[in-house]
Amino acid sequence: xxxxxxxxxxALGSLAHADQIKIFDxxxxxxxxxxxxxxxxxxxxxxxxxxxxxxxxxxxxGFAASSITEKETLKRIVAEKPQAVVCSLSRSVRxxxxxxxxxxxxxxxTFIATSDLHMKYKLKMTPEEVKARAxxxxxxxxxxxxxxxxxxxxxxxSDLGFMKEVFLAVQDAGASSVNVxxxxxxxxxxxxxxxxxxxxxxxxxxxxxxxxxxxxLAVANTLAAVESGAEICHVTMCGIGERTGNAALEEVAxxxxxxxxxxxxxxxxxxxxxxxxxxxxxxxxxxNKAVVGRNAFAHESGIHVHxxxxxxxxxEPFKPEMAxxxxxxxxxxxxxxxxxxxxxxxxxxxxxxxxxxxLMAQIKEIAIGGKEIDDAxxxxxxxxxxxxxxxxxxxxxxxxxxxxTGKGVTSTSTVTVTVDGESRTRAETGVGPxxxxxxxxxxxxxxxxxxxEFKLAAVTGGSDSIxxxxxxxKDVQNDGNTAVGKAVxxxxxQTSVDAMMSAINRxxxxxxxxx
Ligand code: KIV
Ligand code: ZN
Numbered sequence: 304x305x306x307x308x309x310x311x312x313x314a315l316g317s318l319a320h321a322d323q324i325k326i327f328d329x330x331x332x333x334x335x336x337x338x339x340x341x342x343x344x345x346x347x348x349x350x351x352x353x354x355x356x357x358x359x360x361x362x363x364x365g366f367a368a369s370s371i372t373e374k375e376t377l378k379r380i381v382a383e384k385p386q387a388v389v390c391s392l393s394r395s396v397r398x399x400x401x402x403x404x405x406x407x408x409x410x411x412x413t414f415i416a417t418s419d420l421h422m423k424y425k426l427k428m429t430p431e432e433v434k435a436r437a438x439x440x441x442x443x444x445x446x447x448x449x450x451x452x453x454x455x456x457x458x459x460x461s462d463l464g465f466m467k468e469v470f471l472a473v474q475d476a477g478a479s480s481v482n483v484x485x486x487x488x489x490x491x492x493x494x495x496x497x498x499x500x501x502x503x504x505x506x507x508x509x510x511x512x513x514x515x516x517x518x519x520l521a522v523a524n525t526l527a528a529v530e531s532g533a534e535i536c537h538v539t540m541c542g543i544g545e546r547t548g549n550a551a552l553e554e555v556a557x558x559x560x561x562x563x564x565x566x567x568x569x570x571x572x573x574x575x576x577x578x579x580x581x582x583x584x585x586x587x588x589x590x591n592k593a594v595v596g597r598n599a600f601a602h603e604s605g606i607h608v609h610x611x612x613x614x615x616x617x618x619e620p621f622k623p624e625m626a627x628x629x630x631x632x633x634x635x636x637x638x639x640x641x642x643x644x645x646x647x648x649x650x651x652x653x654x655x656x657x658x659x660x661x662l663m664a665q666i667k668e669i670a671i672g673g674k675e676i677d678d679a680x681x682x683x684x685x686x687x688x689x690x691x692x693x694x695x696x697x698x699x700x701x702x703x704x705x706x707x708t709g710k711g712v713t714s715t716s717t718v719t720v721t722v723d724g725e726s727r728t729r730a731e732t733g734v735g736p737x738x739x740x741x742x743x744x745x746x747x748x749x750x751x752x753x754x755x756e757f758k759l760a761a762v763t764g765g766s767d768s769i770x771x772x773x774x775x776x777k778d779v780q781n782d783g784n785t786a787v788g789k790a791v792x793x794x795x796x797q798t799s800v801d802a803m804m805s806a807i808n809r810x811x812x813x814x815x816x817x818x
Contacts, residue, residue: 304625306616311562315530318563323534326552326567327452327511328359330580331380332366332392333549334539340584344376348383350583354540355385357576358568359552361535363412366392367402377406390452395440404447411444412482413437414454417461417469434469438476445477452511452535454482459490463498467505480509480535485524488517488547492527499531511535514550516542521550526558529565536567540580541588541595553577553594557626574627594626601631603675605639608632612645634681636670638663647685650678654685662688669769669793676769680762680791683771687791691805698723698811699748701804706796708736716743737799741774744803751778752807755785759795769793772802779810786810 318324331347331354334340342350347365354362364380365373381389390410393399403411415426415437422428428436437453444451453473455466470481483499490498495512502510512528512535514521525536536559542551553573559565577595581588590598600623602608610617615630623630634643640659643666647654654662665684670676676684700721708714716739717730729747733739737757745752756775761768769791777785788806792798 305561305621307561307620315563318529318565320532320534321563321565323509324529324559324565324567325360325509325535326358326556327361327363327390327535327537328354328387328539328552329363329513329537329549330354330539330543330552332363333513333537333545334543334584335365336545337543337548337586338546340543340586342584344372344379346583347376348379350580351380351385351389352383353576353579355383355387356569357552357572359387360567361388361390361410363390363392363537364408367406367408368393368396368399374402374406377403377408381407388450393440393444395436397440397443400440400444400447400449403444403449409448409450410452411449412452412454413440413444414456414482414484415440416456416486417466418457419462420460421457430465434465434472437469438472441473441476441478451478452480452482453478454484454511454513456484457486458483459485459494459498460487463501467502470502470506474506474508478508480511481506482511482513482535482537483528483533484513484537485515485521486513488515488521490514490524491520492523495524495527496531499528499533503532509534511537513537515545516547516549519547521548522554522558525550525555526563529559529563541577541586541592543580543584543586551593553626557594557621561621570625571627574623574629577628595628597631599623600628601633603633603635603642604637605641608638608642608645612641634666634670634676635674636667638666638670643681646678646681650682652682652685654689658688658692661691665791669791674767674769674793677763680769683762683769683791687771687789690789693812694805694808695812697804697808699804699807701744701800702726704740704743704800706736706740708739714739716740718743718747720744720747722748736796740796740800741803744800744807745776748807749779749781751781753777757799759799762791767793770795770798772798774799774802774806776803776806776810779807784810784813786813 365377367374388410389408391403393411393413395415441451510533512533514524538552538555539549540552542548556567602611607618702719704718706716713732714736715732719728727747731742733742758773760771771791773789775787786806786809788802790798790801
């Protein structure tokens with residue numbers, strides 16, 4: 304299932320607090336603060352239930368004081384009685400705590416900034432005032448029976464001595480855990496190890512860590528904090544959150560399991576949960592997103608596909624099913640014949656070995672520009688290559704074609720074809736570029752040709768899908784015969800022209816046989 308580096312274990316040893324590690328999910332609070340995401344109350348309840356099913360320990364389901372709707376949504380989530388502890392964010396002000404009390408949640412996450420930058424320019428408060436406010440709010444929440452986690456916002460740019468003072472004071476006031484947010488993603492793992500180690504030495508309550516990804520280190524910093532004794536990991540699904548987001552739940556959970564031997568959430572539910580979050584938030588996931596991105600287990604190059612077919616761990620850190628995601632062997636411009644053959648075998652398609660070079664040439668032509676060819680498209684190309692073989696040598700050749708089209712102009716096409724060695728050039732107009740092109744070809748080959756049927760299908764339904772065109776024409780050689788031609792390609796006009804040419808040559812091939 305797994306093949307991570309053996310050096311990890313040598314360097315890390317085992318975690319003394321492995322069975323205390325908890326996942327504090329803040330997808331519905333920090334995640335929802337991501338620009339471009341605005342969830343309805345129903346969306347939030349659905350996500351909360353999915354996160355609960357995934358197995359998070361604590362879910363920060365919102366910020367009760369931010370709006371009446373938010374408070375009502377938190378109430379709805381609390382009423383669902385999830386297994387996970389439901390928490391609300393709260394500034395260090397009594398009215399925010401009151402809003403949380405109204406939701407019925409048992410857990411509150413209070414915060415106030417402790418860095419000089421924030422105290423001076425944002426809060427306009429002295430350190431003494433900040434500390435007093437932090438303590439007073441924790442006490443107030445405790446008096447109302449709430450379990451409290453307290454955060455020093457911008458902790459990683461705060462004075463360590465002052466932060467220790469504040470954390471010790473809120474611990475005395477009854478906070479059951481404290482959180483160290485890297486609010487602007489400015490620390491490196493070594494720095495995180497240092498600060499958590501320092502705090503761990505003086506505090507008796509569990510330490511949480513909340514890392515932002517501004518410089519791409521959110522997950523590394525979260526793991527570094529765990530190595531130094533942090534027990535609670537603040538994460539969001541797919542790493543969504545303010546600016547560049549937060550430490551991604553799936554990355555932290557998979558790393559904890561694979562590299563630290565720590566089991567947190569139900570890993571196999573990660574894939575379905577990520578897809579659901581992507582759908583509901585409408586926030587597109589990067590193709591190369593670790594663990595759950597579309598390319599996380601996709602292999603295209605011949606060497607990699609060959610390796611993966613022998614043993615998937617050659618090019619994967621763990622089997623995708625471990626995280627509930629799928630492997631994709633992609634056929635594209637980097638594919639080798641080995642991959643294509645393998646895929647055809649899996650699809651139970653028999654394809655003549657000697658025609659593989661032609662199939663590969665067609666695949667490469669269509670895959671130029673990075674297009675991935677899926678199974679339906681691969682089958683359409685196979686069909687086309689086999690079909691072309693039936694036609695044999697082309698007696699009618701298309702030497703050139705120009706199509707002129709646009710809004711407010713009549714589509715016009717000029718073609719030059721060679722019929723049995725004789726070059727002919729004709730121009731025609733049509734209701735659109737395809738019509739003009741096919742008419743010009745017919746005119747050049749034989750003006751009595753009629754188009755009996757024209758079928759166009761986007762093989763996968765996407766706008767970048769390859770299309771498959773089938774045409775049926777009559778009277779190519781004035782004998783009342785009908786001929787069918789097919790082609791696949793990316794461009795509708797070009798593919799229609801190819802289908803027309805294949806029908807014409809098919810008719811000529813028939814005639815040749817009977818001659
Ligand atoms: O990033 C941050 O500092 C926060 C706090 C509210 C904990 O999200
Ligand atoms: Zn945050």
